Amino acid sequence: MRVHQFHPTLAPGDAMSNHVFALRKKFRHWGYDSFAYAVEAKPGVADVRSYRRLFRDVKPDDLLIVHFSMGSEIVDQLVKIPARRVLVYHNITPPEFFSGINPHAAAFARLGLRQLSRIAPAFELGIGVSEFNRRALAEAGYEETARVPILLDWEHFAVPPNDTVLARWRGMRTALLFVGRISPNKRQDDLVRMLAYYRRCIDPEAQLILVGAYRDQPQFHARVVALIERLGLGGAVWFAGTVDDASLLAYYRAATAFVSLSEHEGFGVPLLEAMRFRLPVVAYDAAAIGETVGHAAVLLRERDLAETAEAAAMVGEKTELREALVAAGERRVNDFDPDKVAERMRQVLGL
Numbered sequence: 417m418r419v420h421q422f423h424p425t426l427a428p429g430d431a432m433s434n435h436v437f438a439l440r441k442k443f444r445h446w447g448y449d450s451f452a453y454a455v456e457a458k459p460g461v462a463d464v465r466s467y468r469r470l471f472r473d474v475k476p477d478d479l480l481i482v483h484f485s486m487g488s489e490i491v492d493q494l495v496k497i498p499a500r501r502v503l504v505y506h507n508i509t510p511p512e513f514f515s516g517i518n519p520h521a522a523a524f525a526r527l528g529l530r531q532l533s534r535i536a537p538a539f540e541l542g543i544g545v546s547e548f549n550r551r552a553l554a555e556a557g558y559e560e561t562a563r564v565p566i567l568l569d570w571e572h573f574a575v576p577p578n579d580t581v582l583a584r585w586r587g588m589r590t591a592l593l594f595v596g597r598i599s600p601n602k603r604q605d606d607l608v609r610m611l612a613y614y615r616r617c618i619d620p621e622a623q624l625i626l627v628g629a630y631r632d633q634p635q636f637h638a639r640v641v642a643l644i645e646r647l648g649l650g651g652a653v654w655f656a657g658t659v660d661d662a663s664l665l666a667y668y669r670a671a672t673a674f675v676s677l678s679e680h681e682g683f684g685v686p687l688l689e690a691m692r693f694r695l696p697v698v699a700y701d702a703a704a705i706g707e708t709v710g711h712a713a714v715l716l717r718e719r720d721l722a723e724t725a726e727a728a729a730m731v732g733e734k735t736e737l738r739e740a741l742v743a744a745g746e747r748r749v750n751d752f753d754p755d756k757v758a759e760r761m762r763q764v765l766g767l
Contacts, residue, residue, distance in 0.1 A: 418449040419767075420474055422467060422494060423483040426452060428460035429658060431566065431685035432506050435545075436483060437461075438569035442758045446767060455490060467494075474499045479765065482539075484508075485682070487527030495538035502765065503539045503558070505549045507682025507704070508532070513601040517635050532556045543764065545683045548704035562764045566683050567757050570692065572661050581666035590614070590622035592728055593671035593695070595664070595686035598630035598637045598655075602678040605640050606721060610677065612647045614725040627656040627667055668693035672732035676700060677719060684708045688752060691745030696731035696738055698724060712741065712748035 421440060426433045436452050443450035451473070457464035465473075467490055474480055480499045482491060485506040495501060511525035533556045536542070542558035544550030550563045585591050592611065596602045604626055611624045630637040637655075644653050656667065668674075674690035676699040684705050690697050697713035699705050706715055714727045731738050 418451070418473075418475070418478045419443045419481065420451055420453060420470060420478060420499075421481045421483065422453045422470060422490075424455045424467075424486065424488045424490065425458065426454040426456075426461050426464050427458035429660070429664070431683070432483060432485060433461065434569060434572070434685075435506075435566045438567040438754070439481075439758075439761065441569070442567065442761070443767075446762065448767070455488075470494060470497065479767075484528070484532065487524045487529075487531050491531065491535060495535050501539045502541045502543060503535075503553075504543045504545065504564075505532070505553050505682075506545055507549050507552065507680075509599070509601045509680055513599075513680065517600055517639075518633060521633070541764070543761075546704035547707055549682050564761045564764055565752050565757050566685060567761065568685070568688065568752055568754055570754070573665050573689075573692075575662045575665065577666035577669050578660075578663040579666075581663050582670055585623075585625070585667070585670035588621070588623060588670075589672070590619045590729075590732060591625060591671045592622065592673055592675050592732075593625045593627070593667055593690070594675055595627040595667070595689070596676075596678065597628040597632060598626065598640065599633050600636050601680040602628075602676075605636075605643055606677045606719065607675060608640060608643050608647065608649060608653060610675070610721040610724050610728075611652060612649060613722050614728070615649070615652065617722075618725060618729045622652070624653045625656060625667055625671065626653065627659055627664060629658045630655060664689075665693065668695050671695055673698055673728045675724065675728050676705065677721075677724060678702065678705070679719075681705050681708070687713070688749055691742075692749045694742045694746070696741040697745065698727045698731060700724075710744075710748050710751070712744035714741070 440450045453465045453467045474497050476498045478499045481502050483504045508528040511522040514522035536557040542553035542561045545566045550561050553561045614622045674695050674697045679702045681703050701715040
């Protein structure tokens with residue numbers, strides 16, 4: 417038996433892609449031939465096969481794992497391949513977030529939600545990477561469901577932090593960080609509004625660092641840039657774009673707090689990355705965020721920007737609260753121990 421994994425796009429530094437590659441490494445370690453397939457493999461990823469090969473590579477005794485986070489016509493064809501089929505659900509950003517901003521993204525989100533229900537009978541098992549996602553699968557008609565978190569592979573952070581990034585940001589009193597693609601559901605616009613309050617009422621030199629790709633949502637990115645200018649924050653917000661592991665590690669090391677006002681996350685890998693590197697987290701409790709961070713973050717029940725700024729200021733100071741959050745964060749990361757998660761996946765898949 418071989419194990420095949422598919423997602424339409426695989427890219428370096430992407431949490432979902434890292435999950436696919438970490439699973440592939442485990443499957444191979446367990447003695448199975450295992451391969452990753454995509455419609456598009458972005459520059460920087462290696463050992464990814466064209467999805468077209470699936471139709472000749474997959475045998476009836478093989479396992480085909482489809483990672484699902486967007487509508488894809490290809491999936492309608494993949495479910496016809498005779499094999500054991502399992503769907504791993506990373507969640508679909510609700511289309512209303514893209515209304516009036518990106519009609520193309522909204523259409524694909526609607527397609528994905530319809531498709532999720534339509535293809536349910538074709539899978540023997542639906543796996544949610546969070547309980548939030550598992551419940552969505554059950555509601556979509558998947559008879560057998562399970563929860564298995566994203567498999568985190570910390571080895572790609574086994575590099576020295578980027579010295580240039582460290583030199584620029586280290587020592588700054590306030591450097592607030594958010595990691596995630598620039599997208600309406602992640603609400604970088606509200607992070608900018610929060611920064612305006614922070615600079616007016618707490619620290620006039622505070623800076624906001626936004627790490628994540630912004631080419632997929634050009635209209636939203638343009639709105640955020642215009643908002644920055646309108647609020648007089650030119651020079652106070654840094655769009656880092658997509659960064660390599662050494663630079664991302666440096667941002668985690670140099671920041672004073674990780675702040676999330678995202679309204680929709682199917683899991684939230686950067687939350688755990690921040691905790692791993694001893695950065696306290698302040699986050700709005702939406703979608704799967706609460707279950708990911710547990711009791712190891714300051715969870716905001718309401719999206720109050722002043723409250724968010726005050727919380728970020730409190731955890732940014734070297735106080736007992738900060739140390740308690742850092743210690744709780746390290747314990748929380750251990751709950752997602754890669755070996756335990758891998759064994760859970762092995763058990764669920766019956767390997």
